Amino acid sequence: MTDTKIRLGIIGFGAEGGMYATFIRDGMVPNMEVGAICDILPDKKAGAEELGVPFYENYIDMIESGEVDAVVTCVPHYLHPEMGIAALERGVHALLEKPVGVYTKQAREVIDFAASKPQLTFGVFFNQRTNPLYVDLKSLIASGELGALRHTSWIITNWWRPQGYYDQSDWRATWGGEGGGVLVNQAPHQLDLWQWMCGVPQKCFAKLAFGFRRDIAVEDEVNALVDFGNGATGHFMTATHDLVGTDRLEMLFDKGKIVVENSKTVTITRLTAPEQAISENMSMDDVRKLFTGQLDTGALFETETTEYESVWGQQHATVMQNFAVNILDGTPLIAPGPDGINGVRLANAMHLSAWTGEEVDMVNFDEERYLTELNARIEAEGAFPARS
Template sequence: MSKKTQSKKLRFGVVGMGFIGRIHAKAIVAGRETTLGAVADAFAPSARKAGEEFNVPPFSDPQRMFESGLIDAVIIATPHYLHPPLTIRAARCGLHVLCEKPMAVTIGAARAMVDECRKRKVALGSMLQMRTRGIMRKMKRLVDSGSLGRILRVSMICTNWYRTQAYYDSGTWRGTWEGEGGGILLNQAPHNLDLFQWIGGMPKAVSAITTTRVHKIEVENTANLIFDYGNGCMGSFYATTAELPGQDQFLIAGDKATLLAEGKSLRMARLSRPLSKHAFECKEAVADNVVPPSCTWSDVEYKEICSDNRAETIRAFAAHVLHGKEMVASGADGLAELEISNAAYVSADQGRRIDLPVDAVVVDKLLDRLARSSARKMDPAKSLRRQAAKDLKKLLRS
């Protein structure tokens, strides 16, 4: 990176000292090439408490921390409406940014984050730590190596996100368009959508159906997405917080082999002859007489590279800034999964297929309409969504 750090260790600040922010702070302190320089939280008591816990200067105004000279990089762990303005402010102070998922609520805001960091020549990373899981890394290597042949289908089922009504009732902002900006696609499933496109590839179009069942909430708790890759490959993605027992399945079928991940199990079915050859070489027309290629299922071994996915993501981000190594997930990667979920919202609303990339203006209008129709009526001056949008608009004009 062009930005030079002031020491051999990368000095981090953390914005948002809630549960996740404290986990990040602990990982930074424990890292070999990272050190915690400061913490920030808009709620002053939380900032002070974290400052005392980690023995670093606390700030109730993130901007003051950005300008303090105490840090080289920052982790944004605030409510996601605040991610875009905070990222842009940090980048303008020359700081590298590692942002929690989702990067933003809307694709337009996320694109602005990526553009600003590129313009300022600072690194932007996404906290998509599930990429560090051994099973996912193995799937990625096998698909990229061509072992599966031509990819025909990508399918993911994630019903292991079950939530109770008590979960949604635990905060007045939960389960509302005004407070969260979305349901399972925006809050629970970003990791799944990221793995889907990282390993299976980015689709060309999406058709989506979303619904809410069991729970009494505004946002969707169930989503069914169908993808077109534009090359004959098709995909499907199903996620819900309203089913039991939970299932965690990721399948990629190719014309040479099929990969199936379920929980911690990874299996591969290899065909004795590629389908693309057998379909033309077999001269039998009667289906009952066709002898298909033999298929052998076997377990696939893989190794874990870490015991803490978040800590590994932070370590890799620091190595990227200090030594130019590859980070776990870039800002562009965070952009990709949000592109899918935003397009799915538009598709479900309009009842038609939506090509990618999705129109940011259409997304903004849709989510603004949904938020304004929210049962959670708020004074605009107290709306985090509106405050963040106003701040972002002001920043982009300056």
């Protein structure tokens, strides 16, 4: 560890950029300081003055100023890749907000460019990867203690957004301005965590509802089935119109089960033997006793429940700290930039499946077909340029 501080340039000084600056100012991110602020709105200069750092209205000017060692992109999704490339080609490290891009072709451009600059650090802001709950589950699953994955289901509908939320900006909830709805705005962390723990799916079939309960063009409800290979399957459901909301993740394995409620309460059941062995060796009399509550289940499985608490801001601060020490001493990144394409591909596959009514091959994902379908919707909106 070194006392050197990485000077971070914050591109976009809204709620998110302001939050990161506060964490750094308050000492939550050792080895990092705010080097400069950039925003297209001149009135944001007051925030830079309060921090005592230079202010820029053009992010290229900030990157080339010599005032920053790295940048973080707190801007609309479509801008993340081009800003990342601009920084990296000028020798500045890049931490991109999620998603790393709106579509895989775009995401690959910044990932491939970063690969040509191995001396620079390229990360994606998946702060949930530092959540102790998911860190512990990732470790448990990777250990093989519970055996192979059979099925997983994540219902996460606690993203309720009123119509007024979408009416705040012309770009919000549009194909051309935002690139999608709940899959690209609210759910990217879950799409990443799901694959981080369970593996990257090979196929996807999805039913999406577009403007289902809100006056928007993009998806506000998602139901998707995925195939992980080797017989393992998954279901992902999310929505922005459920006022009460649910957050429940289940992962079933050969030798146990994990249930996470509200991203806080974890119940782990460990079987005393693989489920199929239990099935093969159980007498019908024991089956009767099990179904009637007369069998001591302790001989079959044990269950433990753990409650996790999180400290506000600590996860974001940990990502920035990890990013800084990777630059300084090579400590491995928690969320390397190339990992960002997995969530983008899964969201794209869900869109494409819903648009075409087909199961989508994610191993050989057709990027050009997706882009053609996306551009058709952008052109129909008539408010934003087509993408390439």
